[in-house]
Amino acid sequence: MILKQYYLGCLSHGSYLIGDEKSGQAVVVDPRRDIDEYIADAEANNLSITGVINTHFHADFVAGHLELAAATGAWIGYGRRAETEYEIRTFGHGETISLGGVELEILETPGHTWESVSVLVREQPGASPDAVLTGDALFIGDVGRPDLAAAVGADPDELARALYSSIHDVLMKLPDDVRVLPAHGAGSACGKNLSDELESTIGAQRMMNLSVQPMGEDEFVAMIRSGQPAIPEYFAVDAVLNRQDRPLIVDGGNLRALTVREMQDAAARGARILDTRSPEDFAEGHLAGTLNVGIDGRFAETAGMVVGADEEIVIIADPGREEEAAMRLGRIGFDRVVGYLNTPARAFAELGDIVQRGERVDVETFDKERRDNDTTVLDVRNPGEIEDGAVPGSLRIPLAELARRHDEVPTNRPVLVHCAGGWRSSVGASTLRALGHTNVRDLAGGYSAWAAAHEPSNA
Template structure:
């Protein structure tokens, strides 16, 4: 298995390239808009990007799913509740994406957004315990994704918080302690309030140290994770909507329009 994390400090954003080196098939998860680094690494290793997964509609940046699909012909995957202007592969609970002996399995983990998914990574198809889980914005190192960002579009923080309680307390904390945790963001992101500077962890470490992973009932969880959240930046709703749209592709050769 080839597994790489790409961390963009200015966005506190982590994305991932996972591949089976025998078959050469690869998937990128939560890509940034400039996709050149993924493609360069894939080319250098003889890999072909066959799929792109966004764990949810990102609000803090415009993702690179359309750019990757345009450059490689890859399918674009989202959780089954997602609706977009462009063709997507809707990914449901338990669906397995076979790259060869390396297998990705979808776990629906709504709460930060209704369509959020996590991706279990199996180094070998027969493994009982996954190598790791890409948690998107459901579970961070030291925190969980804030459930209040969609309150302005008809889903309350309490409704999303109840979903997040099940996703974190039951699904993600139901994984074995040794499973590695790879989130989509680190310290500095406005998608949570207590994110660590660490870029990976384990389920066991989060069970022991993450305030939101301690056993508690739904009401206590919702009250805890919704308290003390900063005001969401004004561009979050704009970016989340743009990630649903069939927008213009990024072109590094095109100069930015000067502001007055």
């Protein structure tokens, strides 16, 4: 048996290739849209990808089932409650899929969504299970959140109660030595306490995962309904796209270089200019009105918080990283990238009045201005992060909600934006400027730097 995990850190996304070396058959579970790695590994192991299984309709990325089916002729499988515009196979609880000797058993585990399933993997029929691919039902350290499917009409409380049963009556009934392989890890907005470990066992989760401990259903529902990260608006779009017979991902090699004039024309018709350089480089000089989402971070997910899914996008990137940026946007279904600015960052100084500087302040300046001036401190962290501490008197709007709630930020006074470490604050500050706020700066080092400076030994 071949069982390989592919982990994409920027989306905290785990996908899997399961194959039988003797029969040469394989399936891919929860694939991303850029599928070359799956195909290359299958070929290297003399495997043919005959099926693709999605454990549920993902909301945080667009899955690559259509791309894999087009490239390999594989069937596409879901739990029995799934309905799609494209042809699928559906599987009920206890149904098996034979890859030759290797056997997959479908476990219905609704709760994150109604159609959610987990995939139990055995090296041969009748053997003790080796692993369970739990999708977004059971994570390492937590369980899936039940409120994302509200975007397609599901009731979060009903889903939470279904998840209680899925955890306690299905997954926690498995043997302790079964490996747990989830669809997401730390940083994902699909849960709140996810571990940075990439695999675990049922026994380890039984001991260490607070969300699977014995408790009543009402207690479980209250626990998983509270403290969840803010939901990026593109999640609702992707949850629908994964049901649709949508276009395949665009080849990044076709990305077009634009002149400054062409970029300005695109902006005039409503395109978003997305500067993917670091917050530090962005602050040194950038085109007025651009959004800063650094590519060396949770790039696609964060871009999806501040750019509309229906907007055209022009990319500004360090030379050689334009296609990477476009491909990563494509992973969340943002395919309307019209090109990239064919002007290196070092030439910005020659572009005159369309260039502006951002201003990042240190902790000392931050404290002085928030105390001495009529200044708004804006905290763009998630609710769970704020539980660990916050700057007194700060206005709190999660970054994922800032674009639609920016009118809550006063426009008649300076604004100082901060996050945890100084990356998201640049996104938030640039978003406010693009939306018409004029006097906006952000805190270098974020709350971590501020809290360190205010420890008792440093006071």
